[in-house]
Amino acid sequence: MLFFENDYGYGAHPKVLEYLAQTNMEPVSGYGNDKFTASAAEKIKAAADCPDAQVYFLTGGTQTNMVVIDTLLRPYEGVVASSCGHVNTHEAGAIESTGHKVLTVPHKNGKLDADDLREYVQTFYADASHDHMVFPGMVYISHPSEYGTLYTKNELERLSAVCREFSMPLFLDGARLGYGLTADTDVTLADIAKLTDVFYIGGTKCGALCGEAVVFTHGNMPKQFVTMVKRRGAMIAKGRLNALQFDALFTDGLYEKICAPAVKLAIKLRDGLKAKGYRFALESPTNQQFIIVENSRLPELQSKVVYSFIEKYDAEHTVIRLATSWATTEEQVDELLSIL
């Protein structure tokens, strides 16, 4: 059975596991007060060229979005996101569970447009009764987006400018950042560190067993952040677990080295399917491909490939997602192409 269901179906990249095993019997203090955490943070700051940054390791993506947004917003503020933003759709109301509203702007190709954002904020402040409304307090984007699309450097710069104009921190969800950085893009990790106020580097979907590295890019970690992390049940006793994995992933560029092939294979798959006449829900340059399949093809497909159902396209077609990961092999892609 071929596995293209998602990018979190396997364990960890072998080098990550090796490093866990190698350091296993070194005792260290808990809760992130250990040398592995310090080392991983330094490597990330170096890789992102942001020496004044502060790095904190959390365990999962929804948790990270919840903690970052909750700790950055004032009580009377909400977070602006595109209508398809993960925080708005598939986090079971985690943001609202912390008392904050997700303020939505219709997405364009999975992304938040800077002009749409400016208009939203200007309309808000122009409203005579905005004291009775939720203030736009920060902005959330995901890169790659939920549809696999990427912001260009110019798009990020324009979003960043709007955010700074209205004093709204810009937060970039990088759950799949490895597959974004290694795609056909003009955006580097250093660009992200420069243009956002906080972002996270996804581990779970990019080679780790778990773990997301939150980067406050300019010494702007909220006061008593650790206490607020603990308060949300998001602190783990063995802080080493998340940190060690990033320490491995940011040694010798492993993070990008293992994500790059996944993107190449996704592009090979995309181009192969295009050649066969498949249509796509939208054009994705990263490891997730959203294709439109005739319903009549699905039973056979299901017997050979694990994929994700996304949505009904029309009465006779369905959108499915095929995802590659660091664990995907060229043979698997070739076999998938031969089946489809």
Add this chain to the structure above:
Amino acid sequence: MLFFENDYGYGAHPKVLEYLAQTNMEPVSGYGNDKFTASAAEKIKAAADCPDAQVYFLTGGTQTNMVVIDTLLRPYEGVVASSCGHVNTHEAGAIESTGHKVLTVPHKNGKLDADDLREYVQTFYADASHDHMVFPGMVYISHPSEYGTLYTKNELERLSAVCREFSMPLFLDGARLGYGLTADTDVTLADIAKLTDVFYIGGTKCGALCGEAVVFTHGNMPKQFVTMVKRRGAMIAKGRLNALQFDALFTDGLYEKICAPAVKLAIKLRDGLKAKGYRFALESPTNQQFIIVENSRLPELQSKVVYSFIEKYDAEHTVIRLATSWATTEEQVDELLSIL
């Protein structure tokens, strides 16, 4: 440097790591919908002799307490705990962050007394204005307690009876359950499953990298529990991570096999220190020992042993904690005894 600071300073028990490595390249679905999760749950239900139980794997202890308490309480209810209960003292207000009050009863030897509990609840219902007060909605105990002490089977039975009398679910926090089950005790895992409504088996402090196994003992998992777990940011994409570790720990009794020696070594340490004239803050039958040390001894001690500061005892003495774990060796205990 000797390490007796806590029971979460090392990585995972080698057999746990081995199992992670061995299964690493088998792809499975995410979020707990995988065969490893199913297998681990079955093994736990067998070990606890509770075939109708439902098992869910979470990542950390505070998270587990927060999720279980939040999902079991009605909005107008709080959780009753002893004054030294972890949820009341060292979770940064995680319970309150979900909108619930922790209702406290003074502890006795680190434990909640059944008679004290009954009196608390009776006084509440006798109060003419109890509609303006937080209702006692469930009861939280930890076993071993924060001070390493254990409930006897009779004490658990009496607590359980009060809880059932007043329709309050009884929740047992087993962060260190392995060290409780393998101490000098008349309480078995099956007793706990029979006498409580929900409990968790601690992984993080008992041989895993992370992970706590929540057991709803009689099919009483709250409706849409997974959605509420997700809503609190407590669901991890690679559900396999937590489950695989418990699958290993509950194969061939590994969980108790690796905790038992830690307890034995703690008792050896306790008895050795008693023989040397040391006083203890209280009598603990498990892997945590709380000793009273002259302040003048601390500088030398710190140069040779990592321990935990607990509290000032008096002007000239300090209470420190020495903890053993599955990773502690007899040589380390002997060396510690020779130092102290």
Add this chain to the structure above:
Amino acid sequence: MLFFENDYGYGAHPKVLEYLAQTNMEPVSGYGNDKFTASAAEKIKAAADCPDAQVYFLTGGTQTNMVVIDTLLRPYEGVVASSCGHVNTHEAGAIESTGHKVLTVPHKNGKLDADDLREYVQTFYADASHDHMVFPGMVYISHPSEYGTLYTKNELERLSAVCREFSMPLFLDGARLGYGLTADTDVTLADIAKLTDVFYIGGTKCGALCGEAVVFTHGNMPKQFVTMVKRRGAMIAKGRLNALQFDALFTDGLYEKICAPAVKLAIKLRDGLKAKGYRFALESPTNQQFIIVENSRLPELQSKVVYSFIEKYDAEHTVIRLATSWATTEEQVDELLSIL
């Protein structure tokens, strides 16, 4: 200066004030345990022909929406509302402050359409990942709507049917119910009681100093509702205050008697303005009229009339609201017509 800014600019209807004065020196117990509360509840149940209903008096509209929605939803649920629903736009995130998401469906003429609602809910349950999403747990509508429009009896019946099909309580916000019941409509108070699960009768905007009467239509008041009201700071010590006003308003049909003239005057105003060639943002049959005015006319208007700015219509026009109330006189409307 003419006052058409809103329907809460004056004090209370004189008969309401009189009743407060008349009963002022009769001591009663607090928190709603008094004969006035009991009497007002009975009168409301009679007026709405719902003998099994439970009535509770709260103080303000946002508070009422917050308390009703928070106490009816389960933790994993959100409330479905039209995109222009008051709970979604002008309550400063009160619903989210209780941890719940407002799930929006685009409005049609200020209203939630039953077919749109059914499609929303069906799409939700058809989504393979809906366990990771906020469940639609109840439905909120306002009648009159935020734009002054009214549901027909048939529209309410169809909404009610969808709600019952999917076990979602239907909640009707009647902040301006008096102006809805006395407009050109086929919907009676008894219809509302029959077709909804909970609704509230607005006092603040319909002749009272404050106060909203929540009606759980079929004995479905949530368990320990008073405790949850208290928990949200929504209980007042002198429960008599809210109750006495409703006791007066529901004596001899005062509530409708004082609202009916306001609606008539609003229609007179509407028809008069139409005759003068004014355009309307939408057609409203109740006491709020939304007219489109040339920006150049506004300075003079502001010097003679207090009105509400609603929004920019285009570069040269603005939408303003003119509201009548129980306190508006025919002379005032005539004078306004002569000015406009």
Add this chain to the structure above:
Amino acid sequence: MLFFENDYGYGAHPKVLEYLAQTNMEPVSGYGNDKFTASAAEKIKAAADCPDAQVYFLTGGTQTNMVVIDTLLRPYEGVVASSCGHVNTHEAGAIESTGHKVLTVPHKNGKLDADDLREYVQTFYADASHDHMVFPGMVYISHPSEYGTLYTKNELERLSAVCREFSMPLFLDGARLGYGLTADTDVTLADIAKLTDVFYIGGTKCGALCGEAVVFTHGNMPKQFVTMVKRRGAMIAKGRLNALQFDALFTDGLYEKICAPAVKLAIKLRDGLKAKGYRFALESPTNQQFIIVENSRLPELQSKVVYSFIEKYDAEHTVIRLATSWATTEEQVDELLSIL
């Protein structure tokens, strides 16, 4: 039937009602943007001699405590209160519903002792793991206390000093402030304004139908306070209602003029009962008297007087509360004394 159950059993002081009637037909803007609100605020600032203060009118006591505490605390902080503090006991968990813990210190005679407070805070900061605990972020006291007792000026000064030392705002709940200011005390309204950071002047229990006036004593109202008030459902549309009552109460010293007789009558009652040999649960200098009555006396008493049950004293005695108010007459007290 004599009424000594509480101080909120009657309507409003007649002068308050008169003022409501007199201003009833003057239309003003809503939500506190009106001349009555401005006038009342100025009168309060003058009475408290705090020209830089900001005044906001809310509706009830629990609501006020909830809003003030929620808006002043940071997310990782809790409020310190005495164990008998209203926020800890009889507000149904309103503080916790906003996500904050109430941190308790045992009370002394109903009050929080400055030395106990200092020790609590010092112990907190001395704890090595205080990052995992709820930070003491502000201090709550009530004056008069829940038991009717009063802080001396010196006690307030010492509490204020501790609060300033540790940067914790001091909040004084003055639900019954009128009865505190007019008792045998060396504390003036100006003292309170000088020594606290925020306090509220109780209206509901001191002559108003509803309403509490929150005073931020030195321009320290939290940013966007109105939005946060709205978010908690605590803003009323007719802001005039609360404001007008305080406008009346702070005209010509009415507030103290009507509370002083209530205190005098309570002292007459106290002294009369002492002369008859009654014992008191504690010595109260204000309008609430807590007496110990033989259970055998209660049935007869209940047939003649409405009083409040407080608690069982011992097997044969009960503590009851007798409260006077601005509405109590000397005849009523004489009759009560003749009965008891």
